[in-house]
Amino acid sequence: MSGMSKRQKRMSAVIVLLIGVGTAAALGFTAFRKNMMYFYTPSDLLAGAAPAGATLQLGGLVEKGSLRREEGLKVAFVMADCEKQLPVSYEGILPDLFREGQGVVATGKIGIDPVSGQRMFVASQILAKHDENYMPPQVAASLKTADGKHSCAPFKSVYKPMTAATDAPRS
Amino acid sequence: MWTWFHRLASPPSFYRFADLLAPWLLALALLLLAIGTYAGLFLAPADYQQGDAFRVIYVHVPAAALSLFVYSLMAVSAAIALIWRMKLAECAVVAAAPIGASFTALALLTGMLWGKPTWGAYWVWDARLTSELVLLFLYMGVIGLNQAYSDARTAARACAWLALVGVVNVPIVHYSVQWWNSLHQGSTILSLDAIRDPKISGAMLWPLLLMLFGSFTFFFAVWLRRLQNEVLARERGARWVQELVPS
Numbered sequence: 001m002s003g004m005s006k007r008q009k010r011m012s013a014v015i016v017l018l019i020g021v022g023t024a025a026a027l028g029f030t031a032f033r034k035n036m037m038y039f040y041t042p043s044d045l046l047a048g049a050a051p052a053g054a055t056l057q058l059g060g061l062v063e064k065g066s067l068r069r070e071e072g073l074k075v076a077f078v079m080a081d082c083e084k085q086l087p088v089s090y091e092g093i094l095p096d097l098f099r100e101g102q103g104v105v106a107t108g109k110i111g112i113d114p115v116s117g118q119r120m121f122v123a124s125q126i127l128a129k130h131d132e133n134y135m136p137p138q139v140a141a142s143l144k145t146a147d148g149k150h151s152c153a154p155f156k157s158v159y160k161p162m163t164a165a166t167d168a169p170r171s
Numbered sequence: 172m173w174t175w176f177h178r179l180a181s182p183p184s185f186y187r188f189a190d191l192l193a194p195w196l197l198a199l200a201l202l203l204l205a206i207g208t209y210a211g212l213f214l215a216p217a218d219y220q221q222g223d224a225f226r227v228i229y230v231h232v233p234a235a236a237l238s239l240f241v242y243s244l245m246a247v248s249a250a251i252a253l254i255w256r257m258k259l260a261e262c263a264v265v266a267a268a269p270i271g272a273s274f275t276a277l278a279l280l281t282g283m284l285w286g287k288p289t290w291g292a293y294w295v296w297d298a299r300l301t302s303e304l305v306l307l308f309l310y311m312g313v314i315g316l317n318q319a320y321s322d323a324r325t326a327a328r329a330c331a332w333l334a335l336v337g338v339v340n341v342p343i344v345h346y347s348v349q350w351w352n353s354l355h356q357g358s359t360i361l362s363l364d365a366i367r368d369p370k371i372s373g374a375m376l377w378p379l380l381l382m383l384f385g386s387f388t389f390f391f392a393v394w395l396r397r398l399q400n401e402v403l404a405r406e407r408g409a410r411w412v413q414e415l416v417p418s
Contacts, residue, residue: 011254017335025339029350037352038297059352095291097220105354127291132357134225134371136216156352 034158039105042079042086043157046119052110058086058121059105059129060155067100079106079121082152087113090123097128103150105129129154180259182402183411189395196392203385210378218375227285228359229379233386234278236361238306239341241271241390245313246338249331259398261327262405264334265317266397270390272310279303290354298347299355306344309337323405 004012029036039059040050050056060079067077074091077100088106098104108123131150135143178184211229218225245267252260282300283293294300313330320326343350348357359370360379369376406412 007254014250014253014335017332018338021336021339025343029343033351036298038295038354039352041352095289097289097291125291127295127354128289129354130220130289130356132359132365132370134218134221134228134359134375136372136374137219138216139372140219154352154357158352 037158039155041081041084041155041157043081043084045086045110045121046084049158050110055107055109055124057105057107058088058123059103060086061150061152062098062100062102062104064100079104080152081155081157083157087118087120088123089120090126092125094126095128097130098126101150103129103131103154180257182258182406182409185259186399186402186411186415189399193392193395193399196388196395200385200389200392203381203388207378207381207385211382215375215378216372221289224285224288225375227281228375229382231278231281231285232360232379233382234274234281235303236383237386237390238271238275238278238303239344240387241267241274242306242310242334242338242341245271245334246341249334252327252331253335258324258405259402261324261331262398262401263394264313264330265327266401267394268310268313268317268330268334270393270397272307272314274386274390275303275307275310279307292354295354297353297355298351299344299353302340302344302347305340306337309333309340312337 039057042058042060044050045058058079060081063078063080063085067075069075072091073093074089075094076087076089078085079088080086088108089111090106090108105127106121106123107125107127108121111120111122112118113120131154179188207229211226215226215229217223245264248260248263248267251257252264279300282303286295287293313333316333317326317330320329345361347353348355358365360366360376371379403412403416
């Protein structure tokens with residue numbers, strides 16, 4: 001390093017710092033990627049990705065035609081990602097944007113449906129997850145796919161690799 | 172070109188150059204922001220899902236874009252300040268931090284006010300919101316570090332190192348909605364996919380672009396003024412300042 005001028009040494013220090021911090025961040029975030037997901041998807045829960053009995057977030061689209069309003073503020077509906085579906089029950093106030101076809105994130109626990117004996121999700125809070133599309137109502141009406149047909153793409157499985165180009169083998 | 176650059180970087184000529192440019196930038200910024208605000212509130216149609224609540228976008232998106240842009244600019248200035256020991260670049264780092272912090276706070280605040288009526292919550296700890304909060308703390312770290320030293324040049328160099336370390340957070344904030352599941356939506360305008368296939372109607376987009384350009388221009392106007400202050404304070408013993416400000 002004796003051949004370097006002071007300025008070259010400072011430049012190397014800056015470059016080494018940037019590469020070092022960048023590499024550390026990339027390694028750390030890759031290692032903890034699953035822990036930093038805000039929600040699990042129905043596929044994740046059905047694959048047993050989440051610990052039983054834990055309070056967690058479930059994200060997905062409210063399946064069209066699945067919403068049933070029961071007595072009081074009780075509702076039951078089905079949440080789906082691009083592959084799997086999971087029934088959800090909830091009692092409480094729903095956000096204004098809640099509707100069939102809309103993305104939602106539910107906080108709650110995995111439970112068992114007393115009637116069917118199947119796995120379901122018992123939610124204690126429902127938040128709406130709107131997507132990145134903005135348009136006036138006339139445009140939305142002219143698009144057959146607009147209202148109630150939001151993409152399932154934002155609800156990525158925790159198990160899928162970052163590129164999401166290939167389906168990761170599950171072991 | 173380089174001689175022109177060196178002359179501009181000398182404190183007295185930079186001061187005069189900024190004095191000429193800043194008022195025009197501020198006037199342009201206020202004009203763009205005024206038209207953009209009017210168009211965003213009255214000319215743009217309401218959203219098919221969110222109704223009028225979507226209009227928060229006209230403050231939230233420019234504030235968030237500036238919060239990332241100002242930090243990146245601060246990091247570039249920091250690298251120049253550290254490698255070439257350029258005084259003006261040191262001033263640029265410390266002058267930008269409070270403006271960037273303000274835009275970050277505004278982005279967080281408008282985001283919370285938007286989140287309540289649309290999501291149903293002011294705040295959640297998803298990757299986008301958390302990394303943007305970390306960005307605010309980084310800005311506050313730079314501001315605090317600058318106050319912690321009595322010598323302005325030592326302070327600026329410490330700030331420059333922190334600005335460089337923190338720049339790793341900028342891509343994290345931007346790509347957080349792609350890398351992790353989040354409650355926050357994906358990018359409406361600032362992504363390659365959105366440029367290829369627009370996610371927002373033209374009637375809603377053009378006021379947003381006016382607000383974006385207006386906010387950028389506003390930042391540069393305020394940054395120049397803060398830079399002038401910083402230069403004056405540091406050069407207060409120099410003859411050109413004594414001539415400029417008769418005591």
